[in-house]
Amino acid sequence: MIKVFRERYRYATKKEKISILNEFVSLSGFNRNYASQVLRKKEVLKELSTKPKAQNKRTINYDASVRKVLEDLWKLLDHICSKRLVHAIPETIKNLERFQTYKISKEIKQKLLKISASTIERLLVPIRKKLGIKGTSMTKQNKYLIDRIPIKTFGEWKDSLPGFTQIDLIAHNGGNVFGGFFSTLCATDVCTGWTICILVRDKTMLQMLKALIRLKNVFPYPLLGIHSDNGSEFINESIIRFSEKYHLIFTRGRPYKKNDNPHVEQKNFSVVRRNTGYLRFDKSEHFEILVKLYSLLNLYNNYFLPVMMLKEKHRIGSKSMRKYDIPKTPLQRVLKRSEIPSVNKLEIKSIYKNLDLSSIKNEINQLQDDLIKIAAPIRSPNVKVRKHRKKAIYHTTPKWRREFSPTSSNPFLQRQKMQELRRAAETVWNRQK
Structure with missing residues (x-):
């Protein structure tokens, strides 16, 4: 009708x-x-109308084969974010072809060279996982020498020259500050992002002085200054004499202001904690493995992993807008700086030509597995654990972005949990026998 x-x-x-x-x-x-x-x-x-409506079917450009190769490259580059990964893919493919360690077809290679950061982020969503634990703080002030060292705040690092580094000490105490344990001296150049990690036996003046002397010798170009927090391991007579002897500018941040050391604080997690976790290291076997691991990580992070630098930051209403430059490896940033001597650049280039990315990554994974087997605690499956109520956490970012953050995955902690589960299963199996 x-x-x-x-x-x-x-x-x-x-x-x-x-x-x-x-x-x-x-x-x-x-x-x-x-x-x-x-x-x-x-x-x-x-x-x-009786004619069926024609449906527009989009062709799939990045199929399962492309996703598999992309996932392998992502794992090879330590699960970096998509904005850094898209600029690291061309050099990574060249390295793999030069040493013939990973075969990529021409079609997949052409697609990977044209892929965008947003497409990478969308393709890697199903395989991302979120892990994270916090460690303990070991910083103590020295009230007698602290006035002799000038303060440098977070806003005074914009026009820094290559050679000005921020340093910090990371404690490997496993949550227990009693007894002796090893620490890691992390130093990063504010201008180029070049990062060096050195293992330290303890926080005494002698060991810290040895670590800083080694840092000066290992750094690929001359050091101009060091910037630390207010911990007693840095604020002491031996470090002040060291800076005066080698004509280094020694500055410090304000007490209880982590943002005065922003570059090295970020490297504490992305370089040290992501690769060593939060276990306790206090044995000679741990020391030997960590020394080998840091020698490889210094090459891996500085020669292959790109870094983004903040160009400008401005506020619009209640939001702060940040703009970053094109992601580049610390090696590429060093070669573009005219202040660095050409002799140091030639040495860095000669080292880079002989580096095989896949073999370095495999050695790092093997050393991490050995470290987990020795240092991971043996947890009994029958021990009752008291459950604490979780604290309410209010996030300002959307839920989908928190769950699928490309920089939040921590493969070391994942392997550590698997090792603890294997040990617990072995104890149950032995009891049943």
Whole structure:
């Protein structure tokens, strides 16, 4: 009935429409306004059409084979974010082809060289996992020498020259500060992002002085200054004499202000904690493995992993907008700086030509597995653990972005948990026997 009245109503004059509407209201019992809306609708044309609607199917450019190669490259580059990964793919492919350690077809290679950061982020969503634990703070102040060292805040690092480094000490105590344990001296150049990690036996003046002397000798170009927090391991007579002897500018941050050391604080997690976790290291076996691991990580992070530098930051209302430069490896940033001597650049280039990315990554994974087997605690499966109520955490970022953050995955902690589960299963199996 509605279709018949619609056809009559559509081609009728104004006077005829009034009579047709009156007739339709009397037969259907609809409200007059609703009845006029029903007759004015044009859905009848769609219903009368018999031809099926053609559906536009998008072609899949990045299939499972491309995703598999992309996932392997992502794992090879330590699960870096998509914005850094998209700029690291060309050099990584060249390295793999030069040493013939990983075969990539021409079609997949062309697709990977054209892929965007947003596409990478979308393709890697199913394989991302979020892990993270916090460690303990070991910083103590020295009130007698602290006034002799000038303060440098977070806003004074914009025009830094290559050679000005921020340093910090990371404790490997496993959550227990009693007894002796090893620490890691992490130093990063503010200008180029070049990062060096050195293992330290303890926090005494002698060991810290040895570590800083080694840092000066290992750094690929001359050091100009060091910047630390207010811990007693840095604020002491031996470190002040060291800086005076080698004509280094020694500055410090404000007490309880981590943002005065932003670059090295970020490297504490992305370089040290991501690769060593939060276990306790206090044995000679741990020391030997960590020394080998840091020698490889210094090459891996500085020669292969790109870094983004903040160009500008401005506030719009309640939001702060940040703009970053094109991701580049610390090696590329060093070669572009005219302040660094050409002799040091030639040495760095010669080292890079002989580095095989896949073999370095495999050695790092093997050393990490050995470290987990020795240092991971043996947890009994039958011990009752008291459950604490979780604290309420209020996030400002969307839930999907928190769950699928590309920089949040920590493969070392994942392997550590698997090792603990294996040990617990072995104890249960042995008891049943």
